Amino acid sequence: MRSQQLEERRSKRYDALLAAGVELLGSPDGPAVSVRAVCRAAGLTERYFYESFSDRDTFVRAVYAWVGSRAHTALLDAVTNAATAEDTVAAPVRAFVELIIDEPRTGRVLLIAPLAEPALSRRGLDLLPGFVELVHARLPVSADRQLIAVGTVGALTALFIGYLDGTVTVTREALVAHCIRLITDAAVQG
Numbered sequence: 001m002r003s004q005q006l007e008e009r010r011s012k013r014y015d016a017l018l019a020a021g022v023e024l025l026g027s028p029d030g031p032a033v034s035v036r037a038v039c040r041a042a043g044l045t046e047r048y049f050y051e052s053f054s055d056r057d058t059f060v061r062a063v064y065a066w067v068g069s070r071a072h073t074a075l076l077d078a079v080t081n082a083a084t085a086e087d088t089v090a091a092p093v094r095a096f097v098e099l100i101i102d103e104p105r106t107g108r109v110l111l112i113a114p115l116a117e118p119a120l121s122r123r124g125l126d127l128l129p130g131f132v133e134l135v136h137a138r139l140p141v142s143a144d145r146q147l148i149a150v151g152t153v154g155a156l157t158a159l160f161i162g163y164l165d166g167t168v169t170v171t172r173e174a175l176v177a178h179c180i181r182l183i184t185d186a187a188v189q190g
Contacts, residue, residue, distance in 0.1 A: 015132075026108040071096065071110055079134065110127075132150050
């Protein structure tokens, strides 16, 4: 019983640290992650930080992996639960928008932090194949299928980064419609 309570408290602390990491890594002013700042944001001491993470960079990578896993799961769930063929395109776009645009800090962690945070220098590339595979699976078999999938994910990434950093200034509805059209057009090309 006591060991279960200890494990529950440890898990809550870990979750609090990850949430603080999303707040700091996804800050509109850019990543500002230090052990001290994370502990202050989580309301924990450094002792608890080091209970879960060996150092700052390990922590940053864990936050990024957690956000990446959430994004991938949201897209996969949307595709799996799509009721119609049209929904297999629209549902994942809407799920991604909900995660990335409705939670802009999460979006900045996933898409912008790898560009600015040295601890994540290759992490964005590590997640890319999973997202490419989701698009790839929706395309008809063709010689250019892989190229179209990679290009489509690249275009979507650029659109979402632009939306998050304010260089793409359209309504949410226009962004969703354009992303759906981009994937639909890719399927026609494939």
